[in-house]
Amino acid sequence: MLVDNAEEVLAKTSARIEVVRVGVRDLQKVRSVAPGLVTDDLRSIVTDPSVDIVLELMGGEEPAGEMVQLALEHGKHVVTANKELIAKHGSRLINLAKGSGLDLHFEAAVGGGIPVVQPLKHQLAGNDVIKMMGILNGTTNFILTKMEDEGADFGEVLAEAQRLGYAEADPTADVDGFDTMYKISILAAICFGKQIPLEDVHREGIRDVSAADMKYARQFGYKIKLLGVCEETGDDEVLVRVHPTLIPLDHQLASVKGVYNAVWLHGDFVGDLMFSGRGAGADPTASAVVGDLIDVVRTMVAGGNGSAIPYGEGMSVSQMADLETRYYVRFEVVDQPGTLGEIATAFSRWRVGLAQMEMITKVGGKGEIAFMTHVCRESDFVSALTDVRGLSSVAKVENWIRVEE
Amino acid sequence: MLVDNAEEVLAKTSARIEVVRVGVRDLQKVRSVAPGLVTDDLRSIVTDPSVDIVLELMGGEEPAGEMVQLALEHGKHVVTANKELIAKHGSRLINLAKGSGLDLHFEAAVGGGIPVVQPLKHQLAGNDVIKMMGILNGTTNFILTKMEDEGADFGEVLAEAQRLGYAEADPTADVDGFDTMYKISILAAICFGKQIPLEDVHREGIRDVSAADMKYARQFGYKIKLLGVCEETGDDEVLVRVHPTLIPLDHQLASVKGVYNAVWLHGDFVGDLMFSGRGAGADPTASAVVGDLIDVVRTMVAGGNGSAIPYGEGMSVSQMADLETRYYVRFEVVDQPGTLGEIATAFSRWRVGLAQMEMITKVGGKGEIAFMTHVCRESDFVSALTDVRGLSSVAKVENWIRVEE
Numbered sequence: 001m002l003v004d005n006a007e008e009v010l011a012k013t014s015a016r017i018e019v020v021r022v023g024v025r026d027l028q029k030v031r032s033v034a035p036g037l038v039t040d041d042l043r044s045i046v047t048d049p050s051v052d053i054v055l056e057l058m059g060g061e062e063p064a065g066e067m068v069q070l071a072l073e074h075g076k077h078v079v080t081a082n083k084e085l086i087a088k089h090g091s092r093l094i095n096l097a098k099g100s101g102l103d104l105h106f107e108a109a110v111g112g113g114i115p116v117v118q119p120l121k122h123q124l125a126g127n128d129v130i131k132m133m134g135i136l137n138g139t140t141n142f143i144l145t146k147m148e149d150e151g152a153d154f155g156e157v158l159a160e161a162q163r164l165g166y167a168e169a170d171p172t173a174d175v176d177g178f179d180t181m182y183k184i185s186i187l188a189a190i191c192f193g194k195q196i197p198l199e200d201v202h203r204e205g206i207r208d209v210s211a212a213d214m215k216y217a218r219q220f221g222y223k224i225k226l227l228g229v230c231e232e233t234g235d236d237e238v239l240v241r242v243h244p245t246l247i248p249l250d251h252q253l254a255s256v257k258g259v260y261n262a263v264w265l266h267g268d269f270v271g272d273l274m275f276s277g278r279g280a281g282a283d284p285t286a287s288a289v290v291g292d293l294i295d296v297v298r299t300m301v302a303g304g305n306g307s308a309i310p311y312g313e314g315m316s317v318s319q320m321a322d323l324e325t326r327y328y329v330r331f332e333v334v335d336q337p338g339t340l341g342e343i344a345t346a347f348s349r350w351r352v353g354l355a356q357m358e359m360i361t362k363v364g365g366k367g368e369i370a371f372m373t374h375v376c377r378e379s380d381f382v383s384a385l386t387d388v389r390g391l392s393s394v395a396k397v398e399n400w401i402r403v404e405e
Numbered sequence: 406m407l408v409d410n411a412e413e414v415l416a417k418t419s420a421r422i423e424v425v426r427v428g429v430r431d432l433q434k435v436r437s438v439a440p441g442l443v444t445d446d447l448r449s450i451v452t453d454p455s456v457d458i459v460l461e462l463m464g465g466e467e468p469a470g471e472m473v474q475l476a477l478e479h480g481k482h483v484v485t486a487n488k489e490l491i492a493k494h495g496s497r498l499i500n501l502a503k504g505s506g507l508d509l510h511f512e513a514a515v516g517g518g519i520p521v522v523q524p525l526k527h528q529l530a531g532n533d534v535i536k537m538m539g540i541l542n543g544t545t546n547f548i549l550t551k552m553e554d555e556g557a558d559f560g561e562v563l564a565e566a567q568r569l570g571y572a573e574a575d576p577t578a579d580v581d582g583f584d585t586m587y588k589i590s591i592l593a594a595i596c597f598g599k600q601i602p603l604e605d606v607h608r609e610g611i612r613d614v615s616a617a618d619m620k621y622a623r624q625f626g627y628k629i630k631l632l633g634v635c636e637e638t639g640d641d642e643v644l645v646r647v648h649p650t651l652i653p654l655d656h657q658l659a660s661v662k663g664v665y666n667a668v669w670l671h672g673d674f675v676g677d678l679m680f681s682g683r684g685a686g687a688d689p690t691a692s693a694v695v696g697d698l699i700d701v702v703r704t705m706v707a708g709g710n711g712s713a714i715p716y717g718e719g720m721s722v723s724q725m726a727d728l729e730t731r732y733y734v735r736f737e738v739v740d741q742p743g744t745l746g747e748i749a750t751a752f753s754r755w756r757v758g759l760a761q762m763e764m765i766t767k768v769g770g771k772g773e774i775a776f777m778t779h780v781c782r783e784s785d786f787v788s789a790l791t792d793v794r795g796l797s798s799v800a801k802v803e804n805w806i807r808v809e810e
Binding site for chain 1: 409518660678707
């Protein structure tokens, strides 16, 4: 991109950016850069006095973390696309940068090419962000979209995504929600001003979502998406969670398909806002990294300190038990008179009201019931489920999924 | 907002922002600011040595233009929400600011609270923007949405919007497309690096869009939106246009309803991207203005020059005659054998292919035909229309509207 759009970059910075070193893991791999620039000695790059700016694009916690720290200690601005590093060590690294008047930019860490990190820090900085929800992982959104479109189950779509190269051989980071967890935690830290302890983030992936859940969700007027959600739950307290979610068909997030990502938020002044675009891939990542790089160069040309905006650590995170929302739940039941009454009674003992129901009869005296509840506390819903599990008429709790309106 | 969210602002700037003067047109009007701060002598504010930053929120070309210029000449940073001023004089004023190391920010001038001006200048700066389309005026989008939902005609919905306060008593700036023209021209100037001569922008409003057009558009699979469109048409040449447009029902812009605004763009690296949110109103405007203000204060705290990004003047703008797109057109015809053949022959003489047709018979031997053409040159389409007007079987060309896919 720096080569293809060199004129754009020059026009926007009044500076010519020169690539002086390229660090790689494997020197044998064929690359499109001049061979003389390539080295596998990363330390020699981040300590090189002729280097002004380090782009960290290797990903993962280490050795990326050590290299970014060394780069900052040696007075270099840093642009990184590393979500795991920023989610875990953002506060420390940004404060290190700030202390030396350096920039540490990481637009590409969340949402690929979609401008969201910097707009939250800058154009939206005057808002109190009440709630934010994001489709932040293209692989899982591709899988869920395909399951929805084709009525297929998770396993077969994952296998196809792996064949097509949209999912890794080990898909854990994507389908178990780690990637989304890192990204929503970074956004939450920017909005709420403190790093989110990742061990306090509730994380569920999409492995348990089935074609049957998709079908019932559609009948109730919803789609199922893997969302990262953060919201204020009190003074200086937030809830950060990653899980499959039913969202209404007419919500803007429901129309985000395939590998596209989107961030929706509600701010006290700006109201509802949504950004959407391609959340991954080499080109969108390059767009974000080069945007950050241009900003660093502009600041160097203009003089003055870097614009890194530090935040503290140790955000207080509330418990899922206190969440109040609606729930979707699906049971395999014994198809006999009285089943519905038993289930409804068990829920009502825990103040969980049932709002919608779909029931089908299966062969062999079995049936399937799906419910949408009214808004209730998660702890009550979970207690009710325990009671329902004990009913002789209920063979199995097939799945349950939280709802956002 | 500065009062309500004073803590957010303080945390993000490490500075306390003090309102020292408030300029107004009418001293008699009741306001929520301390009376001692208020003056109708605008010049005394923009030349006051104790003022660091001027917020210009009066709108219109003058006296806003003179006041912004005076403020910059007196070494003050400026934040403005004035789309007309920036569309007409942006290049001159930004260069004036840049020359003195000052900031001139105008996020609120386009899209209200939606961050789009600064993301285009910063996070997307490395992209070659191929095309951009925006729903940039909430009043017209409210009117078109209501016409669509209720099958009502323009006149009645405008009257209702005026009663509700969504449209001005003189609705010209909105419904005739001036507001959209200013906004798309500002975005085009940022993307393409030169101010757009407004006299070269093609501008049509929504007065001629009827309930019948909405109905046919829906049958063909489209919605009608007032779009501002800019696109590259050659080396250092762009086409900038504002007109009602048919967009496919599954395009993201088709789902932008009511007073919401949205900007869609395609960049060579970032791919497709969309921002949407509330495009007008006091709160979203405050969100954008305070975001700009926070950025100015951060730069003042960090030291160094302002980050105003200048662009030149005199962008070369291409002609509508060269546009190549599809067209929707609706005729009143004499309902007799041979009518369709005559019309199709007239179009084909100008290389305009017809792709879809809907025909209805009216009372009194009259009928109505609506067509969607294949892609053709606008000059050919207009020539064909002239020929069709001369046919004895065609009573009237009711309307024609361009299409975007």
